[in-house]
Amino acid sequence: MHETHQLGIRKIKKDLQPEEMLRVIFEYAAKIANERRLDHLIMLMADMGREMIISDRCTVWLLDKQKNEVYSTVAHGVPPLRLPSNAGLVGHSIGTGLPIFIDDAYQNVEFKEVLERGAIAMDQKTGYRTKALMVIPFRNNEGEIMGAYQAVNKLTEQEQFSEKDLEHLSLAASYAGKSLESALLSNEIEETQKEIIFTMGEIGESRSKETGNHVKRVAEYSYILALGLGMSEEEAELLKIASPMHDIGKVAIPDAVLKKPGKLTEEEFDIMKSHTDIGYGLLKNSNRHILKTAAIVAHQHHEKWNGRGYPTGLSGENIHIYGRITAIADVFDALGSERVYKAAWELDRILNLFKEESGEHFDPKVVDAFMEQLPKILKVREQYSDVALGGAEKH
Structure with a gap:
């Protein structure tokens, strides 16, 4: 696990060599393929993404079209969240279908207001220092956007995410896509079962x-x-x-x-x-x-x-x-x-x-x-x- 000290002092790491990248993919392959619990799967995806691109934190966001929200059940360093689907960098990336690269959150002009309301405001509460950010949307088998990966703080000497990182994170997302769709379906079926059972219980009592x-x-x-x-x-x-x-x-x-x-x-x-x-x-x-x-x-x-x-x-x-x-x-x-x-x-x-x-x-x-x-x-x-x-x- 990669950790960042509160004062922003980082242990410098190097991007993975091809054989190291294969090791990470193989390590998570079986776990992801066999996982049906949505929260566990999202955590595996976040861990896999973080290791592949050498970031400090990684969050997997899912799009809830019915509620018009994006949500994360688990994330590195932040609690589970639900936000309007057009909110923040994640909402922008999902809305446009395009990745976002930010080299320094405190110097960025294009997303200044969004960052001040989001990452920078969170930094002020926690003492964390957000620098580099990358957000990429990912799609299901039909090509529809189903969520986004968000990575924070590159731990290499350059401290910036690259096009190669985009490729690797896209690979992680596409690899986990089928398992994610299956887990989402299982989750939906279980929620429906709960609703039916509760309603039947109410009928018995009424x-x-x-x-x-x-x-x-x-x-x-x-x-x-x-x-x-x-x-x-x-x-x-x-x-x-x-x-x-x-x-x-x-x-x-x-x-x-x-x-x-x-x-x-x-x-x-x-x-x-x-x-x-x-x-x-x-x-x-x-x-x-x-x-x-x-x-x-x-x-x-x-x-x-x-x-x-x-x-x-x-x-x-x-x-x-x-x-x-x-x-x-x-x-x-x-x-x-x-x-x-x-x-x-x-x-x-x-x-x-x-x-x-x-x-x-x-x-x-x-x-x-x-x-x-x-x-x-x-x-x-x-x-x-x-x-x-x-x-x-x-x-």
């Missing part, structure tokens, strides 16, 4: 006059608890995406039972309990990772640690951790929300219940994680609070 914010809150609580229990970011995110489907089986419960304001009879409660099996039946045959997770959550979120839950009376660690997490998230939200048949419980009352039910209804480890993560959970509850409530949720 039939019982539950608010859409219920599924949002349960999703966020589940995510916080998963991280608190030591799960990876990926697994916590998976549970967050899937958990809105926990009550999808309610779509098949008759209105007379689902919307009854009073206490359910034993027969009616048996009908209500069937929403767990129905939800599982709807989801279990999917090969999609997200829907498989949703099937587990739908089936097991009413199981109890002591084996007295439903639908199958699983106990202890025989209940999947996703079910154990969603169980406490769902109950916390139900008890803390006002319903036609009950007032919202005070927080202390809920916490006391959880302490009593630790080892009975709930997994003790999940209860401990809940108590540890309570400040974050309460913040989410406030963020997604219900403005107007009506109807009832029944378990």
Whole structure:
């Protein structure tokens, strides 16, 4: 990795020899070809570009035509950003389809205003010294511009980017192009899946006059608890995406039972309990990772640690951790929300219940994680609070 000291003192490097250039290309070839996660792929592209042209920093910007924005999920030295598609040097390069070379940002006349608002303003905040800049647009297989590479500060003695650098960065972009298109498509499909799953979850809840914010809150609580229990970011995110489907089986419960304001009879409660099996039946045959997770959550979120839950009376660690997490998230939200048949419980009352039910209804480890993560959970509850409530949720 190439680093630049805050005071601008650089270790002078030399442009790569042909055999060194091949080594860099081969090193990144397999990584890029096998990578499907968009943020990881963009980071690989940025690293590859930086090494190929001996720059201090490299950022890969993508064009979002729908939102008319350019965005970067990861970049060297700067946080993820979204900007209007015509903003700054990147916007100019994408708009014209032409590369931009700047030898010294502080002496450049052509882009003076753009630089003062962008790179120079950022330098004043961070203490970094931007000198040379290069921006090149790159295209997809149809020849449409899909984004731009931006390189900052050439680390060779000349301290300026050259036409050769342009060729090399263009090579890096074209090499990664197919993988990038594939990752973008995968990302779009996943975002669509998330939207469909969340909407289906809302449909399940709205039939019982539950608010859409219920599924949002349960999703966020589940995510916080998963991280608190030591799960990876990926697994916590998976549970967050899937958990809105926990009550999808309610779509098949008759209105007379689902919307009854009073206490359910034993027969009616048996009908209500069937929403767990129905939800599982709807989801279990999917090969999609997200829907498989949703099937587990739908089936097991009413199981109890002591084996007295439903639908199958699983106990202890025989209940999947996703079910154990969603169980406490769902109950916390139900008890803390006002319903036609009950007032919202005070927080202390809920916490006391959880302490009593630790080892009975709930997994003790999940209860401990809940108590540890309570400040974050309460913040989410406030963020997604219900403005107007009506109807009832029944378990």
